[in-house]
Amino acid sequence: MSKVVVCGALGRMGMVIGGIVSESPDMDLVGGVDVKEGSFYGVPVAAAERMGAFLDDVRPDVIIDFTIAAAAVGNIRAASERGIALVVGTTGFSPDQQEEIRTAVEGHVPAVISSNFSVGVNLFWALIREAARRVPPDYDIEVTEAHHRYKQDAPSGTATTILDILDAERGPHTRVYGREGIAPRGDEIGVHVVRGGDIVGDHTVMFAGNHEVLELSHRAYDRAVFARGAVRAAGWVVGKEPGIYSMNDVLGLQ
Numbered sequence: 001m002s003k004v005v006v007c008g009a010l011g012r013m014g015m016v017i018g019g020i021v022s023e024s025p026d027m028d029l030v031g032g033v034d035v036k037e038g039s040f041y042g043v044p045v046a047a048a049e050r051m052g053a054f055l056d057d058v059r060p061d062v063i064i065d066f067t068i069a070a071a072a073v074g075n076i077r078a079a080s081e082r083g084i085a086l087v088v089g090t091t092g093f094s095p096d097q098q099e100e101i102r103t104a105v106e107g108h109v110p111a112v113i114s115s116n117f118s119v120g121v122n123l124f125w126a127l128i129r130e131a132a133r134r135v136p137p138d139y140d141i142e143v144t145e146a147h148h149r150y151k152q153d154a155p156s157g158t159a160t161t162i163l164d165i166l167d168a169e170r171g172p173h174t175r176v177y178g179r180e181g182i183a184p185r186g187d188e189i190g191v192h193v194v195r196g197g198d199i200v201g202d203h204t205v206m207f208a209g210n211h212e213v214l215e216l217s218h219r220a221y222d223r224a225v226f227a228r229g230a231v232r233a234a235g236w237v238v239g240k241e242p243g244i245y246s247m248n249d250v251l252g253l254q
C-alpha cells in the first residue's frame with residue numbers, strides 16, 4: 001500500500017487525482033498540500049508554508065505534484081531531502097529550474113516527470129517522432145495548442161515536448177511564436193497558442209508541403225486522462241532506482 005500526498009491538492013488536477021487515489025485499493029491518500037490549508041477526500045490539506053513538517057508527520061511514499069513551476073521546484077527538493085518518490089506533472093519550467101530539478105532528483109529519489117500523463121499523448125509523441133523522420137525535409141511545420149482560459153504557461157508543456165521531438169529528429173529550428181505584420185516564412189517552426197473557455201487540451205502538428213497537408217492531432221476531453229496516468233505513475237515509481245523516468249518507462253512504450 002503506497003502512501004500518497006498530492007501537491008496542488010485543491011487545484012483542477014489535484015482534485016481529480018485525489019479522487020482517483022482515494023478510490024485505489026492499493027493506495028492510501030494521506031494528505032494534500034496547497035497554498036491554503038483545508039481538506040479533501042477526508043484527509044488534511046496542509047498549507048504550503050508548513051509542507052516540510054507535514055511530510056515528516058504523514059511520511060508518504062510518493063508525492064504527486066501538479067502546482068506551478070516555482071512551487072514545484074521547492075516541493076521536489078522537499079521530497080528529495082526526505083527520500084520520497086515523485087510524480088511531477090507541473091509544466092512551464094525554465095532551463096535553470098529544470099537543472100535544479102535534475103540536481104535534486106538524480107542520485108537521490110526516483111521521479112516520473114512528464115509534461116503529459118495521458119496514454120494518448122504519449123502515443124501521439126511517438127507518432128510525431130515517426131512522422132518527423134519520414135516527412136520530406138522541405139515540408140513546413142506548424143504546432144498549435146489550445147487550452148482553457150486559466151492556463152498560466154505558454155506554450156504548453158506538451159507543445160514544448162513536441163518542439164523538442166521535432167528538433168531532435170529534424171535538427172534545431174528557430175521557433176516563431178505567432179506572426180504579425182510582414183512575416184515571410186523562413187525555415188522556422190511556427191508555434192500558435194489559443195486560450196479560451198474550458199478547453200481541456202488540444203495539440204496539432206501540421207506538416208505542410210505543396211498541394212498537401214499532413215496533420216497529427218490529439219484532443220483531451222477530460223482531465224481524468226492525465227490524472228489516471230499520474231496515479232499509474234505513482235504506483236510504478238515507488239521502489240525504483242533514483243533517477244528521472246518518463247511516462248514511456250511507466251507504459252513500457254520504449
Ligand SMILES: NC(=O)C1=CN([C@@H]2O[C@H](COP(=O)(O)OP(=O)(O)OC[C@H]3O[C@@H](n4cnc5c(N)ncnc54)[C@H](OP(=O)(O)O)[C@@H]3O)[C@@H](O)[C@H]2O)C=CC1
Nearest residue numbers: 008011012013034035048067071089090091115116117226
Ligand atoms: N503533465 C500533465 O499531464 C498535466 C499537467 N498539468 C500542469 O499541472 C499544473 C497544474 O494545473 P491545474 O491543476 O490546472 O492548475 P490549478 O491552478 O488549478 O492548480 C494548481 C494548484 O496548486 C496550488 N499551489 C500553488 N503554489 C503551491 C505550493 N507552493 N504548494 C502547493 N500548492 C500550490 C494552487 O493554489 P492557488 O490557486 O491558490 O495558487 C492551485 O490550487 C500546471 O502546470 C499544468 O500545466 C495540467 C494537466 C495535465
Ligand SMILES: O=C(O)C1=N[C@H](C(=O)O)C[C@H](O)C1
Nearest residue numbers: 091115116151156157158201
Ligand atoms: O494546464 C493544463 O491544463 C494542461 N497542461 C499540460 C501542458 O502544459 O501540456 C498538459 C495538458 O495539455 C493540460
